[in-house]
Amino acid sequence: MTERRPWGSYTILEERERYKVKRIEVLPGRRLSYQRHEKRSEHWVVVEGEAVVTLDGKEVRLSPGGSIDIPRMAAHRILNPGKGPLVFIEVQRGDYFGEDDILRLEDDFGRIAR
Numbered sequence: 001m002t003e004r005r006p007w008g009s010y011t012i013l014e015e016r017e018r019y020k021v022k023r024i025e026v027l028p029g030r031r032l033s034y035q036r037h038e039k040r041s042e043h044w045v046v047v048e049g050e051a052v053v054t055l056d057g058k059e060v061r062l063s064p065g066g067s068i069d070i071p072r073m074a075a076h077r078i079l080n081p082g083k084g085p086l087v088f089i090e091v092q093r094g095d096y097f098g099e100d101d102i103l104r105l106e107d108d109f110g111r112i113a114r
Contacts, residue, residue: 006030007026010090015097018094021090021092022092029081031079033109035103037094038101045089046088047087047088048085048087050086051078051086
């Protein structure tokens with residue numbers, strides 16, 4: 001199942017009781033919302049393109065093969081600074097994986113819940 005978003009798209013590769021795996025593609029110059037999750041942690045592995053990850057206010061650059069852990073409740077986002085697609089694999093771990101476990105702190109597309 002592939003879902004389109006203003007920043008690109010994601011495809012759920014596998015979902016089980018304690019984990020969920022997604023393939024996420026971010027369009028050039030776009031970024032996901034700066035967000036937190038209450039019920040899950042994440043691990044990201046870049047497979048194509050370049051990424052700038054903001055994790056609790058600090059920026060980390062990742063190239064293909066690079067990875068980062070996103071602890072539960074850490075503020076995070078990813079940006080594609082390049083001219084081609086950014087593709088990364090996201091492994092979510094926890095006990096709930098619904099899209100409503102997103103607390104958006106900043107969003108380029110006006111999707112912050114008030």
